[in-house]
Each structure stands twice: as structure tokens, then as C-alpha cells.
Amino acid sequence: MEPKETTSEAQAGTQFEPEIVAFCCHYCAFAAADLAGVMRLSYPPNVKIIRIPCTGKLDIGYIFKAFEKGADGIIVAGCEEGSCHFQKGNLVAKKRVAYAKQLLRSIGMDDNRLEMYNLSSAMGSRFAQIATEMTDRIKKLGPSPLGRKKNDQVEEIKK
Amino acid sequence: MKSDSNLEKVLAGGGFAVTAELGPPRGADAEDIFKKAKLLGDCADAINITDNQTAIVRMSSIGAGILLKQRGIDPVIQVVTRDRNRIAIQSDILGAAAHGISNVLCLSGDHQKFGDHPTSRNVFDIDSIQLIQLFKKMRDEKKFMSGQDITVAPRLFIGAAENPFADPFEFRVIRLAKKINAGADFIQTQAVFDVTRFEEWMKLVRDKGLHQKTNILAGVIPIKSARMATYMKESVAGLKVPDEIVARMSGAKEAKEEGIKICIEIIERLKKIEGVRGVHIMAVAWESIVPKIAERAGLLPRPKTNNNSAVLL
Amino acid sequence: MITAVQKPIDEIAGMAFRHKRILIVGCGSCVTVCFAGGEKEVKTLASLLRMKAKMENRELAIDEITIERQCDHEFIDKIAALVEKADAVISVACGAGAQLIAEKFPNKIVYPGLNTTFLGITEQQGIWKERCQGCGSCLIDKTGGICPIARCAKNLLNGPCGGSSDGKCEINPETECAWQLIYDRLKQLGQLDSLEEILPAKDWTTSRDGGPRKIVREDLKQ
Numbered sequence: 001m002e003p004k005e006t007t008s009e010a011q012a013g014t015q016f017e018p019e020i021v022a023f024c025c026h027y028c029a030f031a032a033a034d035l036a037g038v039m040r041l042s043y044p045p046n047v048k049i050i051r052i053p054c055t056g057k058l059d060i061g062y063i064f065k066a067f068e069k070g071a072d073g074i075i076v077a078g079c080e081e082g083s084c085h086f087q088k089g090n091l092v093a094k095k096r097v098a099y100a101k102q103l104l105r106s107i108g109m110d111d112n113r114l115e116m117y118n119l120s121s122a123m124g125s126r127f128a129q130i131a132t133e134m135t136d137r138i139k140k141l142g143p144s145p146l147g148r149k150k151n152d153q154v155e156e157i158k159k
Numbered sequence: 160m161k162s163d164s165n166l167e168k169v170l171a172g173g174g175f176a177v178t179a180e181l182g183p184p185r186g187a188d189a190e191d192i193f194k195k196a197k198l199l200g201d202c203a204d205a206i207n208i209t210d211n212q213t214a215i216v217r218m219s220s221i222g223a224g225i226l227l228k229q230r231g232i233d234p235v236i237q238v239v240t241r242d243r244n245r246i247a248i249q250s251d252i253l254g255a256a257a258h259g260i261s262n263v264l265c266l267s268g269d270h271q272k273f274g275d276h277p278t279s280r281n282v283f284d285i286d287s288i289q290l291i292q293l294f295k296k297m298r299d300e301k302k303f304m305s306g307q308d309i310t311v312a313p314r315l316f317i318g319a320a321e322n323p324f325a326d327p328f329e330f331r332v333i334r335l336a337k338k339i340n341a342g343a344d345f346i347q348t349q350a351v352f353d354v355t356r357f358e359e360w361m362k363l364v365r366d367k368g369l370h371q372k373t374n375i376l377a378g379v380i381p382i383k384s385a386r387m388a389t390y391m392k393e394s395v396a397g398l399k400v401p402d403e404i405v406a407r408m409s410g411a412k413e414a415k416e417e418g419i420k421i422c423i424e425i426i427e428r429l430k431k432i433e434g435v436r437g438v439h440i441m442a443v444a445w446e447s448i449v450p451k452i453a454e455r456a457g458l459l460p461r462p463k464t465n466n467n468s469a470v471l472l
Numbered sequence: 473m474i475t476a477v478q479k480p481i482d483e484i485a486g487m488a489f490r491h492k493r494i495l496i497v498g499c500g501s502c503v504t505v506c507f508a509g510g511e512k513e514v515k516t517l518a519s520l521l522r523m524k525a526k527m528e529n530r531e532l533a534i535d536e537i538t539i540e541r542q543c544d545h546e547f548i549d550k551i552a553a554l555v556e557k558a559d560a561v562i563s564v565a566c567g568a569g570a571q572l573i574a575e576k577f578p579n580k581i582v583y584p585g586l587n588t589t590f591l592g593i594t595e596q597q598g599i600w601k602e603r604c605q606g607c608g609s610c611l612i613d614k615t616g617g618i619c620p621i622a623r624c625a626k627n628l629l630n631g632p633c634g635g636s637s638d639g640k641c642e643i644n645p646e647t648e649c650a651w652q653l654i655y656d657r658l659k660q661l662g663q664l665d666s667l668e669e670i671l672p673a674k675d676w677t678t679s680r681d682g683g684p685r686k687i688v689r690e691d692l693k694q
Contacts (some may be wrong), residue, residue, distance in 0.1 A: 067519075068523060267633045286628040288630040325630075325634050327632075327636075445690060
């Protein structure tokens, strides 16, 4: 199904700054994010990290809740396949993310707004790369078709 | 004699019977039946008319059967349990018998998903073996399935189909025994291409004495082209076509002639198998070739009994 | 369990979007086990509908509740207030549960969120298969514990038919031939000779064909 979103980038001259939520597993992705910080690597401030014990803990309901609360894009980041601290959590997450993408398509949202990545705790720069990649991607896609939360909507009305 | 069937008479007389098959038209086209009747009438002792085969709607088997009777031909009407419940089946057979139809082949029927009305419900109130039992009860006990009396019982020669090549192989002989116990007077088998394997099955059949309790007619299909041979080998469950036949068809200069030759070779081998009482020729979409095959296989002329004179209306 | 599949989101949205406030009611029993209408599925469905409504600029408020099961009065009684609040209810229970809700709130529009399918078992997580048709007179003692009514496409009692090939049914190469299964099981049990017995035509009066059914227990009635 074709995404029915319409981009509304030209919001009276302001550059669109995406809100991106990253569900990161404690053992790998979160550690990598930490390491990126220690290494003083910069990555876009658009990415807000939520630490979860394992990506296998991720209920698809969290993904939709995040979109409903205003996220423009969502990253799910876990250990590399074969190295999940809880053995198969990231494999379960892979299937759930694929299913969530299917559900996004079914309501006409671009499923590129959701992506799963795998990395190890030592990959600080990879984390920074992922964050940058996703931010760029969402910038191109534009804001979520669900619109922003109340304060932003007020701003738009004012304009 | 259980019925007024010509086929029954030929078999009772000890002869090697021949039956052929025709598919009815997809319309109320009596001429189509009359044309085919003329073509096949002298080649066979009785002619099968399929019943919405492959679940594709065609003129009813009984309707076409009545037209054949008008031309003095003994029909074998086929009844599938897919489309009718026990009420309709009993009702239909009374109608058929009232028109002088005797031979009836009992089948389950292809699933409706293969046909032109896949969204229909199916019936399968009873299965083919219960159907054989039912017709036997109607004929011999003169009672309906409910146990109530039939005023004028239908005189029937009851047939069933068997596939010696279907799975599970070991079970096919038991299934045949079941059908015979239920009351099958004659059996028409699925087409034989692998005669050796068929001979193995017949041996198992003879070991149980089944060949004497019923009349087994072996099926044959003449192959028209190499593509048909390949299709039947690869896509039709229940047909076992040996590689050598496919090879012969592929390598032949004149495919049709080769197909006829192969068919006749198979018939000649079948004639020699103890317990095979006849042959059932299914010339799918090639009814015109049946007279030639019957002649070259030495099956003509067919014996004349009192039954195959035209019935005047 | 009774298995079901959620209706396509467009179909459910078509029902929901006729109203401004709806209640989605989940069921904690069978449909939870087959991941069609349990608490989590209710949550996801509500999110998706809100998101879709937002994208289409529609006003839609959604309440969510999941009860133990929707086939008994007591559990539905507990949510009466929530039902009253809503303009319409979407039940993601099986057809039985959805109907009981409709029956208890005859002034409320009740929509089915699921397509109820069959009585089945969990073969493995994520795969459920049909096992029982509720014919009302179980005969699996005669067929090695395998039901030919539910598992044979032609519900033959004296199968297999000529379409059985390599243990598979003619209708689908992935569907097992029930009679092959029965044959194998009876062989394993040393009961192959029972297959020589002809099973008689079935009495369908105990099945759906006899009309809508009921069970009455005088010893339990109040």
C-alpha cells in the first residue's frame, strides 16, 4: 500500500527537526551509545534513547505508543545476531519489528519510519552513524503524518 | 441378472467388456450427446457420462444418460457425493431407473476448488462407499436409506472406481475389498500406464479372491501429445506415467500415432492379466479416436444383446 | 481453542469511523492464546485506529478493556458502564462472545473485530490448525484419534479418496490427507483391520445441519 503521508516541510521557513526514539538494549546498543559519548563522537540530538533490558522485551505496542506521542521515527537497536545476551531476544524483536512495519503500511504510514539495527557494545561510532542515518532519513520523509503534540500544533496555528 | 444393463449381460456372458467415456457439454446441447453417441455407440458395451467432473458444471449425467438411451446406448451414469445429499441421490436414481438407466458409478468427486464454482458449499453427506451400500439396499432390499419401502425398486448394476496407483499403496486392496463388500458389481480403475505395477496390484487382488467377487475393468487413456504425457506425469495426482512412455512420446515423429500405439500395447497386456474383465477407455477430449483404438486392439465388433436396440419414445 | 484472525484494519476502520467514541473489548481466553483479540492486540488495534483517524483528520476517542471472556454474562456485566459511554463497541472476541455483548446491550451497535475460524490446537507458536467441527457425535475412537470430519476435505468416513497422494490432500500439497494419518496411526496401534469395517452414513442431526444447538443441564440450572 502506498504511504498516504504528505510531507509538510515548508512550515513557514522552519527547518524540520525530527523527534526520534531509539529503543536500545542494555547490553549492546545502549553500551555503544554510552561509548559514543565517551569517545566524544557527535550524533544528532534528535535521537532520544530509551534503555530496555533486551530488544526482545519490546512489545509492538511501545512502538505505536511512541508514534502516537509524536515520534517521527523509531530505532530499535539490539545486539548482533548470534550474540544476544539473552540468546534470541533480538531475533524475536526482528520479527516483531517486521510485523510492526507491516501494520504501519496497513494504515498508510511509511514503514521507513521504523528500523531495526544490530551492533555490538564496542561499536560507538556505528551507533553515531545509525543515529545520523535515521535523522537524515526522517528529515527527508518529513514530520509524522500524525502531527505534533499540542504545543507544536499551537505554534503552527499561530503561524 | 440384477438389472437390464447391457454391460452386465456382456460380463455375465464371459466376454471381455469395453466401456468408453464422454464428457457432457457445458450447455443444454442434446446434439452434442447425439454426435458422441453416434461416434462411440458401436465401440463399447456401455458409455460413462461424467458427473460435473473436476467440479465444473456440465449437463447432468442423468440428463445425458437419458439422451443416450434414446439412441439405444447403455449409459453408465456417474454419481458424485460432492453435490447432492442422500435425499437428492435417492430421488435422482429413481428418476434415472424410470428412464431405463441401470449402470451407476459411485464416486466421491473432485473437490469444488478445482472447478468453476469454488465458492460453493460442498455436500458430502455420504461418501462413495456408503453410496454403493445405499444403491444395493435400494435394489436388493427395496428400501430407502430410512428403511421405508420403495414401491418399484430400481434395477441397478453398481460400479465403483479404484485407483491402484494412489496412496497408501498397501491400503488400496483393502479399500477395493470394502467397496466389493458394500456391493460393487463392477470396478473401473484409474488409467493404467505402468502395467507392471498394475500387475502387482492385481496379484494382491487375486490373492484375496476379489477378482471373482466383482468385475474389474482396467482404465486406459490414449495420449495425444508429449506435453499431455508430461502434464499427466507431473501434475495429476494418482496417475503414474513411466518415464519411458514420456520418452516415447517426446521422441515420436507422429505423436498421435505413437499415443495410439502405446494405448493398444497397454490394452493387449491388460487382456492377458487374470482377473481383468474388460477395459475402460477414457479418451479425454479425443473421443473421436475411440473407434480406431477399439478396432486396432481387436475389441470390435461388440456383442449384440437385446438391450442395445433403440428405445422408441 | 476457538481460533480467529483479526479483520483487515481497513474493514475495522470502516466500522469504527462511523462513530466518535468507541470501546474495544478484548477477551482473555481463546483469542488471547491465538494472538487475535487479547489485551495486547486490543492495545495495538486501538493505537492503529487512533493513528489512522488522525491521519484522516477524524475525531475518534477509543476506550480499551479486556475481560476474562465474553461468553459468560458475569464478565460482561462488569463493563456495562464503559459500554454505555461508547457510541459503538468493537468486540475482538470470537463470534460467540461478540454476539453475547450485542445481546446484552441491544441498544448499542456491536461490531465484530475478528473473523472466527475454527476449533483447533496450537501446532507450534504461530501455527494453529483445525481439529474439530463440533459435529456433536464424536467418532475418533474409530479412526485412531484423528477426526475425518474436521481434517478430511470431503469428510469421508471411509477414505481415502483417489486424490490422496504422498500423504497429502488433493486440495493443497501442504494439507495432510486425514486418511493417510488415520491409516498410519491405526497401523501404529495394530488396529488396521478396523479399516475393513464400513462406517455407516453419518447422522448429521447433532451437527449444524440439525439447526442451532443447545445443551441443557437440569442439575445445573438455577
